[in-house]
Amino acid sequence: MLRTVLVLCGFQLLGESLAALLSVPVPGPVIGMCLLLVVLILRKRITPQFQQHCHAMFAYLPLILVPPSVGVLAHLELIGREWQPVSAVLVLTLLISFAVCALVYRISRERWQ
């Protein structure tokens, strides 16, 4: 497990330093994820243990997301004031997303078979 943690932290640090080095606004952990993906693709294999540990971590992902969500308490006034754009974006973009997916599916239908 410690090796997995070290690898993940290493890639995150690499990502954060690359983002700073190139001064791009892409989040460091995301660049770390891209780098890890490239390494996995180039190696063409993944250590079963590493794979197992990552999935074990995903089981706790929802818990990790609770504290940042609680941060919304600081913005309740903003949401109350701008509830119209919030609810419209929430509902409309979801409908648009499904409609666009369906449209693309229809024009490329024979390719899916």
Added chain:
Amino acid sequence: MMLNWQAANEAIFSSPVFDIALTVACYQLGLWAYRRSGNKPFLLPVFIGFVLTALLVWLLDRPLAAYELGAGPIMVLLGPVTVALAVPLYENLHLMARLWWPLLLMLVITAVTVASSAVYIGFGLGGSDALVMSLAPKAATTPIAILIADSIGGYMGVAAVVVMLTGILGAMTGPGLLHKLGVQHHAALGFALGLSAHAVGTARAFEISRQCGAFAALGMSLMGFTLAVCLPLALG
């Protein structure tokens, strides 16, 4: 012997593990409710956990800064777990082999229309900069969306809640809507669910079929990846 109740009370609230215990307890309650309900999307453990934790923080009159400091050790894990998202993406990448053309087309068109319509509708209805930047990454999975929101000038908390609600709403309405719109193929149905409703949509897709779920997981990963790289460069 004098019992100092006030000191005992203060010891609990000033303990470094108080906020961690509070968060884990609320999340566990959410997990319990979710399982008892037979996995209803609106009883998602993260959603119930968030609502209960926020409610308690508010009722206990605990300053948000104190809670965030206390729960910091949990939040730190967000980075390494985001890096680990490369693993499911790598595992599902082979699904692209035969279908790469329609998948890529659906990914790119959906990513562009959803992100730009979120920005246009948000600004169009008078949303402020910070609000719209919190809404723009809503099609990405939560860990990625809050990192994007933070890097383009939005609020992590607002993004987290909006993404959660998108997932719940999308998982509840998606399969029915997509079916009505003529999407029958399980690969396409799953991919569309993953693109539109990320993790909750993926969980729903796995209930439909294994193939549907695998393509949803691929869609969610690719959408998160695409938005994470493109949004900060386009809006940052």
